[in-house]
Amino acid sequence: GENVEQHPSTLSVQEGDSAVIKCTYSDSASNYFPWYKQELGKGPQLIIDIRSNVGEKKDQRIAVTLNKTAKHFSLHITETQPEDSAVYFCAASRSNDYKLSFGAGTTVTVRA
């Protein structure tokens, strides 16, 4: 089955700086890569996703890049703000499969 590895496990950044989280996956047939944000006391919520037919996708301060050859994808948060502090999860799945394989999560802390 799919194995998703996520790094780093914790990340502390100064407000206004950028944050980058990286994930690798093992199944070359995976072609859907979502990112979820989990705030304290809440369930994860989708913030951005990318499919294998594109290499990059951007939504305001967040962007995701995908390298299918190397089987890795990354989340980039620019101009970080205190409300970006949360746990972030990457995930991967095949197009005909609703099951997601999640990474272990990254706890991001934005220092004021």
Add this chain to the structure above:
Amino acid sequence: DVKVTQSSRYLVKRTGEKVFLECVQDMDHENMFWYRQDPGLGLRLIYFSYDVKMKEKGDIPEGYSVSREKKERFSLILESASTNQTSMYLCASASQSNEQFFGPGTRLTVL
């Protein structure tokens, strides 16, 4: 506003008890999921369901069972709770685009 609700936020049970965790979604989604979340392990899939009365094992089904009698409701059952089932349990339902909507979670402690 779309919603996935879970019956309890916190639950404390004793070893050997039968435990029911209930999940309800109001989005008419066909796909529903139960995960457990443990520090350093991310979200691990226990069971999922593609339709009413249909269920499939996920990655860690041992010690669990599920029930889906109605489209909006997906229940997770611990037949005989054990201490290693102490965890955060998350329910989700998925849209056609595979966006998963999560409930707030149930933190279960088994003593």
